[in-house]
Amino acid sequence: MTRSLIPSLVVSLVAFVGAAASPASAQPGGAPSLVTVAQLEPMLADPATVVFHIGEKAEYDAGHLQGARHLETRAIAAAPREGGLTLQLPEPADLEARLEALGISDGSRIVLYMGKDWVSPLTRVVFTLDYAGLGGRTVVLDGGLPAWKAAGKPVTTDVPAAPAPGTLTLRPRPEAVADLAWVRSHAGASGSLVIDARLPQFYTGESDNNGRIPRPGHVTGAVSAPFSTFVREDGTFKPRAELEAMLKAAGAAPGTSIATYCHIGQQATVPYFVARMLGYDVKLFDGSYEEWARTPDAPVSKP
Structure with missing residues (x-):
């Protein structure tokens, strides 16, 4: 059975937003x-x-x-x-x-x-x-x-000059990325949650996106939580308590490892961002369903 999360029209903003740290106090590896x-x-x-x-x-x-x-x-x-x-x-x-x-x-x-x-x-x-x-x-x-x-704040059409190049020491977080093998071994497994962030018609396999999806359906063991359900009509994110309840309804619990996917790895970054802010161990399946569908032995299900 499809487990889709239903959008809410509850209007609240302050409940979820916390004060941002200054640049000096921000920690490498911390959450956005x-x-x-x-x-x-x-x-x-x-x-x-x-x-x-x-x-x-x-x-x-x-x-x-x-x-x-x-x-x-x-x-x-x-x-x-x-x-x-x-x-x-x-x-x-x-x-x-x-x-x-x-x-x-x-x-x-x-x-x-x-x-x-x-x-x-x-x-x-x-x-x-x-x-x-x-x-x-x-x-x-x-x-x-x-x-x-x-909020009545000003905007401008002035374009700033090209920036001076920065000096950056990249500290990659490979744990933020799930590959196909990880998804194959964790989808439906205890302690793990794989979220399909596409719209419901793609999860069910009802739509093949005008022939662009070679094997319609979803990753076997994945649950449906469309990316659009995490935000309100005005583009703001839902309050923290509501977002926590949505992930819980999808199957998340303390200690759950979450991976998100969509068509190509863009829509799935919405629940990724939410789960990351809420403190979950979360990964993005960067190849997403595009990679899964073109892998013949990757199991596909339809409700």
Whole structure:
């Protein structure tokens, strides 16, 4: 039976958001966090803060936070190759160079916000930074640019000058990534939880995405928790207690090892981010269902 999590329209913001640490107190390997508009404002005056707008370029050009630079998910992903998977982490040395080119250094506080409703591209960037060991230095503006504007804060069309290259010592967290073998051995096993973050019609196999999915269905042993159910209609994340209840309903318990997957490894970073903030041992199956479906002996189920 499909275990889908139903969206809630409960309106609450403050319940989940905690105060963000200053750059000096952020710990390597720590989890990324959410901040409110009020919490973000004083960070923007700190010269160690680097700010990135995640969304369409035209949207960025129309107005963004002062000092923010436009960042696309692809800018910190592996270069695509023929026959390869759609979205993958780059090699550590390559990722380090890309982050340095963005002006990120060991002492940086990284602020991310979405332009409109790009929650999963935003959390893919969060995941990549968390894998790089920068999670404890990364904060996300809850609700993104719409929340900033709703609070009456100014935006600008001024584009900042190209940053000076940063000086970064990458500390990769390979434990943040699950490969196919890990998922195969842990899906449905005691003490583990594999979450399918795609929309329900893909979990059930009802949709093959217009022929793009060679073996419709889901990883045998995985449960359904669509990425869209973790956020509210205004793009803010649901309150902490509600998010904890959602993961519990999916099968999580203290000590559970969680892996998330979706189509290509983007939507699944939404529950990854949530589970990471809530203190779970969580991994992203980076190859996701794209890799699973093309592996003939990887078991697929339909409810």
